[in-house]
Amino acid sequence: xxxxxxxxxxxxxxxxxxxxxxxxxxxxxxxxxxxxxxxxxxxxxxxxxxxxxxxxxxxxxxxxxxxxxxxxxxxxxxxxxxxxxxxxxxxxxxxxxxxxxxxxxxxxxxxxxxxxxxxxxxxxxxxxxxxxxxxxxxxxxxxxxxxxxxxxxxxxxxxxxxxxxxxxxxxxxxxxxxxxxxxxxxxxxxxxxxxxxxxxxxxxxxxxxxxxxxxxxxxxxxxxxxxxxxxxxxxxxxxxxxxxxxxxxxxxxxxxxxxxxxxxxxxxxxxxxxxxxxxxxxxxxxxxxxxxxxxxxxxxxxxxxxxxxxxxxxxxxx
Amino acid sequence: xxxxxxxxxxxxxxxxxxxxxxxxxxxxxxxxxxxxxxxxxxxxxxxxxxxxxxxxxxxxxxxxxxxxxxxxxxxxxxxxxxxxxxxxxxxxxxxxxxxxxxxxxxxxxxxxxxxxxxxxxxxxxxxxxxxxxxxxxxxxxxxxxxxxxxxxxxxxxxxxxxxxxxxxxxxxxxxxxxxxxxxxxxxxxxxxxxxxxxxxxxxxxxxxxxxxxxxxxxxxxxxxxxxxxxxxxxxxxxxxxxxxxxxxxxxxxxxxxxxxxxxxxxxxxxxxxxxxxxxx
Numbered sequence: 001x002x003x004x005x006x007x008x009x010x011x012x013x014x015x016x017x018x019x020x021x022x023x024x025x026x027x028x029x030x031x032x033x034x035x036x037x038x039x040x041x042x043x044x045x046x047x048x049x050x051x052x053x054x055x056x057x058x059x060x061x062x063x064x065x066x067x068x069x070x071x072x073x074x075x076x077x078x079x080x081x082x083x084x085x086x087x088x089x090x091x092x093x094x095x096x097x098x099x100x101x102x103x104x105x106x107x108x109x110x111x112x113x114x115x116x117x118x119x120x121x122x123x124x125x126x127x128x129x130x131x132x133x134x135x136x137x138x139x140x141x142x143x144x145x146x147x148x149x150x151x152x153x154x155x156x157x158x159x160x161x162x163x164x165x166x167x168x169x170x171x172x173x174x175x176x177x178x179x180x181x182x183x184x185x186x187x188x189x190x191x192x193x194x195x196x197x198x199x200x201x202x203x204x205x206x207x208x209x210x211x212x213x214x215x216x217x218x219x220x221x222x223x224x225x226x227x228x229x230x231x232x233x234x235x236x237x238x239x240x241x242x243x244x245x246x247x248x249x250x251x252x253x254x255x256x257x258x259x260x261x262x263x264x265x266x267x268x269x270x271x272x273x274x275x276x277x278x279x280x281x282x283x284x285x286x287x288x289x290x291x292x293x294x295x296x297x298x299x300x301x302x303x304x305x306x307x308x309x310x311x312x313x314x315x316x317x318x
Numbered sequence: 319x320x321x322x323x324x325x326x327x328x329x330x331x332x333x334x335x336x337x338x339x340x341x342x343x344x345x346x347x348x349x350x351x352x353x354x355x356x357x358x359x360x361x362x363x364x365x366x367x368x369x370x371x372x373x374x375x376x377x378x379x380x381x382x383x384x385x386x387x388x389x390x391x392x393x394x395x396x397x398x399x400x401x402x403x404x405x406x407x408x409x410x411x412x413x414x415x416x417x418x419x420x421x422x423x424x425x426x427x428x429x430x431x432x433x434x435x436x437x438x439x440x441x442x443x444x445x446x447x448x449x450x451x452x453x454x455x456x457x458x459x460x461x462x463x464x465x466x467x468x469x470x471x472x473x474x475x476x477x478x479x480x481x482x483x484x485x486x487x488x489x490x491x492x493x494x495x496x497x498x499x500x501x502x503x504x505x506x507x508x509x510x511x512x513x514x515x516x517x518x519x520x521x522x523x524x525x526x527x528x529x530x531x532x533x534x535x536x537x538x539x540x541x542x543x544x545x546x547x548x549x550x551x552x553x554x555x556x557x558x559x560x561x562x563x564x565x566x567x568x569x570x571x572x573x574x575x576x577x578x579x580x581x582x583x584x585x586x587x588x589x590x591x592x593x594x595x596x597x598x
Contacts, residue, residue, distance in 0.1 A: 031454070055450060058484075060477035066443025067450070067481075070383075073432050074375050074451035093437050094474070098444055102424045102434045 002192060002214050007175040010147035012168035012203075013111040017042025019154025020079060020109075024050050027077065027158050033068055034081045035061045040170075041081035041111050065091045068106045069098035077158055078106050084113035084167055085126040092132055099163045100136040107157050108133075109166045113143075114254035115282070115299055116171040116204060116292035125287040125295075131259025133165040134232045140185065141231040143167045143253075143261075145206035147175045149229060152183035160185055167203065169254075171292040174207055186230045188238040194222035197310045198242040198249045202228050202261050205252040205280065205301060212306035221310065231261050236268045243275050248313040252280035252306050254296075276316035278309035319363045321533045326594040327399060328358040328533070332564045333597060334395035334408055336587045339578040342412040345420065348561040348574035349466060350392035352497050355531050356557060357396045360462060364540040369401035372429035380459045381448050383433060385441020386466035386495065387421040388576070393430075394418050398598070402430035405598040439472025441465065442492060446478055449487045460547055463492040468500030471509050476521070482552040483522025491543045493555040495530070499572035515556055523554045530559035565590055 024030045024046050032046050033055040047054040057064040061082055068078035080087065087110035088095070099106045110129065117125050134141045140162050144150040150168045157164045177189075191206070192213055201209040206227045213223035224242050228235065243249055249269065251262035262279040269275055282299050296302045331354045339345035361367070365380045373379065384393050391411065398405040403417070410416035417428040421436030433444050445463045452459055469475065482490060494514070502508050511517070518525045524546055528539040536557075543553050561575065562568030565587040568579075579587055 031451075053454070057481065058477075060481065062439075062474040063443045063446070063477035063481055066440045066474065066478070067447035069433065070444035070447025070449075071451045073381060073448045074377060074455050074457065076451045076454065078447070094440055094443075097434050097437045098440050102432075104433075 002217050004176050004191070004210050007148070007179070009172050009174055011170055011172050012144060012147055012150040013040070013170060014042050015144070015147040015150030016109055016111065016154050016168055017045055019151035021045040021049060023155045023158045024053065026155070029075055029077045030079065030158055031055065031071060031076045032079045032081065033057055033064050035059055035064050035086065037082050041109070043081050061086045061091045062094050065094040066098050069102060069104040072104045072106060079109050080106065081109045081111070083124060084110035084129050085124050088129040088132050089126060096136060100138045103138050104163060105161050107164045107166060109154070111168055112170045113167045114169060114203070115287045115295040115301070116169050116254060118170065118292045118295065119289050121289040122286040127256045127282050127287065128259065129167065130231055130253070130255045130261065134264065138163055139232065140164045142185065142229060143202040143231060144229050145203060145227050146173060146177050148177040148179050148181065149183060152181060153229065156183045156185060169204060171204070173204055176207070176210070186233045186235060188235040189227040189229065190224065190238065191227050192223055192225035194224035195245055196222045197314055198224045198226060198246040199252060199306065199310065200226045200228050200239065200249060200261065200265055201252040202231060203254050205254055208301070208303045209252050209306050211303040212310065215303065215307050216310055221314065223310065228261060231264055234264050234268065239265060239268050240272055243269065243273055247275050248317045249275060249277040250280060250306060250309040250313055251277065252301070254301055255281055257281040257283055276313050278313040280305045280309050321537070324358055324362055324533050327362055328354050329592045330595040331358055331392060331395045331399060333588060333591045333593055335391040336565065336579055336584055336591070337597065338391045338395070338408055338411040340581070340584040341409065343578045344412055345391055345578055346388040346576045347391065347578060348499070348568060348572070349386065349389040349495060349497070351563050351565060351568065352530065352559040352561045353389055353392050353464065353495050354564065355533055356464070356493065356536060357392050359533060359536040359540060361396050361400045363537055364544070365462065366459065372402060374432055376432070376459070377455065378457060378459060380462060381432065382462045383441040383445045384422060384435055385463055386438065386469050387435030390420065390422050393422065397430040399595060403428065408598045438466070438469040439474040442475055442478035445490055445492070446482055446487055449489045452489055460544065461490050463490070465492065465494050467494055467496045467498065467505050467511060468508070470494065470511055479518070479521040479523065486550045487552050488548050488550050491540070491547065491553045491555065493557050495559055496556050497559045497561045499561045499575065501572065501575050503572055518554045522551065524551045526553065526555045528555055528557050530557040531563055
């Protein structure tokens with residue numbers, strides 16, 4: 001019987017806000033930059049505690065990324081904050097040249113990622129950011145699954161001398177990672193051990209996959225669930241070890257199927273152990289206005305989609 | 319440094335530039351020759367920097383960002399002649415595995431370079447970040463930048479311009495290579511900058527102007543700019559230059575923006591530039 005203790009309900013962006021404040025206390029070199037979304041990014045607490053280390057850039061994301069890169073000269077560890085859309089697509093070239101190619105220790109912290117930004121609609125619902133960021137050499141890509149893990153990841157990246165893309169979101173979701181869990185960059189968490197199918201998920205889809213695993217369990221299907229919080233560098237060992245047992249995979253993410261976590265997993269499988277894979281993700285489509293949960297259902301990234309994909313992929317291995 | 323000595327260095331830098339680009343039949347000689355006098359005065363007279371022990375963090379040192387990265391030949395030559403790396407390495411410019419990439423980069427760890435540039439418009443933002451870090455560190459050093467005039471067509475420049483004055487970033491001295499040329503022709507025809515001095519003043523910057531080929535004036539203007547730092551305003555120097563300065567068949571034309579001289583043209587050019595420090 002699957003039992004995952006729910007410790008509360010919060011948004012992952014609040015985990016970022018708490019983590020930023022805490023890492024600011026631990027590490028005096030941490031500085032924060034924001035492009036006019038301090039409240040949305042939950043950066044107010046850091047601003048209040050460390051006003052001299054907080055930089056309000058205004059609605060000028062290109063300048064924010066460029067400045068963050070320049071701030072590393074002299075030893076600062078800049079955390080930039082804005083929505084995922086304006087953290088990536090809008091400033092791809094600035095990230096590419098000034099951060100990734102120049103290998104600067106900048107932490108690009110991106111909130112309101114994916115469909116679950118909700119009512120603002122497709123202009124703000126980026127579903128391509130994981131792909132863009134993972135393609136950049138030198139870039140580490142992290143998509144934590146809940147409030148606690150986002151807080152832990154926010155703290156952990158300060159000690160990781162590398163450009164990092166940290167992706168989180170807006171909706172209130174269940175908290176299930178223990179508050180004292182250790183976040184290890186590049187090391188996947190196995191949440192459930194099972195034998196019939198491996199589900200590899202990131203971000204909000206980890207919770208959806210827990211729900212799906214319960215549904216599948218009721219049908220007699222044993223799910224191994226991996227929380228792949230680090231998309232790059234990818235924990236290949238965890239994938240291969242799991243599929244050696246289950247012989248099939250479902251990947252689940254709040255992102256385009258093109259270029260996301262699923263494609264990273266598929267590369268590992270194709271080159272090492274070719275087992276059937278099904279994707280749960282958005283299929284080459286922009287989003288639209290709606291509540292987060294309505295949108296997840298409409299665009300095929302809800303609990304039922306994970307269940308259906310699991311049943312399908314199990315059929316394919318026979 | 320004495321003006322005569324600076325002129326001798328500049329002459330050698332110009333020789334380096336035309337030889338570097340000619341050797342690989344690529345690169346950007348026009349803007350490089352136009353900014354030779356400025357970069358020579360900057361590195362040999364104005365800046366406080368440590369060439370023999372390059373530090374990425376530049377604690378207690380002035381920092382320079384070349385925002386218009388395509389004029390890398392002049393920067394590489396000045397860095398080498400200042401002692402950051404052996405002048406012989408100039409012969410590897412744009413070649414496979416070289417530290418002297420076509421546009422400046424940090425990934426091959428060439429001493430003297432702290433940020434990649436080439437995609438235009440980013441250097442001013444980079445510099446402002448370093449300015450803020452220096453302020454946090456209590457470091458009184460200055461951050462310098464150089465920009466092409468065509469580069470000012472990039473929107474990011476104006477985001478940074480607005481930030482600098484609004485936040486009283488007063489430890490920056492920026493310079494514009496105002497040669498009036500860009501790849502497709504005259505800046506005035508491609509996309510006019512209008513009244514450049516008034517634009518920067520309207521953005522809240524102190525604006526100075528200088529003849530970019532008068533060594534004495536460059537020295538005094540940079541000294542004046544330094545004396546103006548710490549007064550709550552960012553400083554911009556609009557530097558009038560000629561693209562291709564020092565080589566008669568290149569001067570004043572956009573045609574040598576990104577074209578290298580052939581062997582015959584190189585010989586003509588070298589005959590106009592005295593070898594002062596020894597060719598690499």
